[in-house]
Amino acid sequence: MRVTDRLLAHRDKMTPSERQLISVLLDDYPMAGLGSITELASAASVSTTTVARMLQKTGFDGYPQFQAALRGEVKEMISGPIAKRDVWQNDLPEEHILNRYSQQTLANQKRxxxxxxxxxxxxxxxxxxxxxxxxxxxxxxxxxxxxxxxxxxxxxxxxxxxxxxxxxxxxxxxxxxxxxxxxxxxxxxxxxxxxxxxxxxxxxxxxxxxxxxxxxxxxxxxxxxxxxxxxxxxxxxxxxxxxxxxxxxxxxxxxxxxxxxxxxxxxxxxxxxxxxxxxxxxxxxxxxx
The missing domain is CATH 3.40.50.10490 (Glucose-6-phosphate isomerase like protein; domain 1)
Structure with a gap:
């Protein structure tokens, strides 16, 4: 799941301060989460403990893992055609292009x-x-x-x-x-x-x-x-x-x-x-x- 998906999936179960933190993250996504945990907490007017607790509720082991996931998404966001192909080429199923491409496209449309x-x-x-x-x-x-x-x-x-x-x-x-x-x-x-x-x-x-x-x-x-x-x-x-x-x-x-x-x-x-x-x-x- 994308980081945003994980945040949104658990937002209804969060405390008011945790929901406030999620809003700050989404308003300036992904940049808000790429600084230090102290900077993020300050931007959301919450404690670093609140940040850690919110991340634990969304399935992250800690702030480093959360930032690693964000950096992975940033890499995807800015990737050009060659990098995009590199992501797919080693995992392509042994199917005709008509099948593997159309199946992914249909899945994209449904999601x-x-x-x-x-x-x-x-x-x-x-x-x-x-x-x-x-x-x-x-x-x-x-x-x-x-x-x-x-x-x-x-x-x-x-x-x-x-x-x-x-x-x-x-x-x-x-x-x-x-x-x-x-x-x-x-x-x-x-x-x-x-x-x-x-x-x-x-x-x-x-x-x-x-x-x-x-x-x-x-x-x-x-x-x-x-x-x-x-x-x-x-x-x-x-x-x-x-x-x-x-x-x-x-x-x-x-x-x-x-x-x-x-x-x-x-x-x-x-x-x-x-x-x-x-x-x-x-x-x-x-x-x-």
Missing amino acids: TIDEVDPTEFDSFCNMLSDPDRRIFITGGRITGTLAQYLYLHLQMIRPDVRLLPFAASWTHDLLDVRKGDVLIALDVRRYENSTMLIGQLCQEREAEIVLFTDQWRSPIHRLAKHTFTARIAVPSAWDSMAAIVMLLECVIAEVQERLWDSVKERTDELEQAFDRTKLFRKFGQSSSS
Whole structure:
């Protein structure tokens, strides 16, 4: 289990001071736990005895073992393609790639859904369904394709949706961000500085931030109103985005249903535009018609 999983699994059984300690750890994860035990206790306004007791309840033998687990996660968070492959190559089962890769991807999707709080999901969909909120979407080098995918669907569903471009011109778009708008950020390991900066600037303009990230959580989670984590590790040098795509498609399906009357009108207009531009082939019609 991830360190965060172990902390959260036992939080309900903790004392108030121990829950306070866990909150401090999660708010600045994993950095809060990489200093000395005295520094952590001070940051949480608890005693070192409370730190030791909390760790014992979550299954750690002591602070050194806890920090070793954190350092292992940090190593995973910052690992590049070669390091990712090295983790998998010695433990791969003797199966065809179609089996071993798909099995892990399906397992990632199941664990991702199991970890989503339905109440939080509904709250996010409420935000996207609010016509008074404008939606801004941003992604990085890899997640930018997911941002584009989400943008195309939300733009069909409702007005006032913008995709922030990769180039520095995204600063122009942020001039229009106002209080109550929504920034959807997609950020997975190795978390990108530009995406973090966009999040900070939007927070300063009092927009609400929603983050889609991996199991280790982008630092943007400290700014986010809602954070949705997805399992991305697979037997490959590159991560799988399948679980994130599944989450995004769940969002698209739910918001579409909530706004169906207006979505139908927009779709009818869009289809008429497609017919006029002859974007799609009409089967049964000659090419000259």
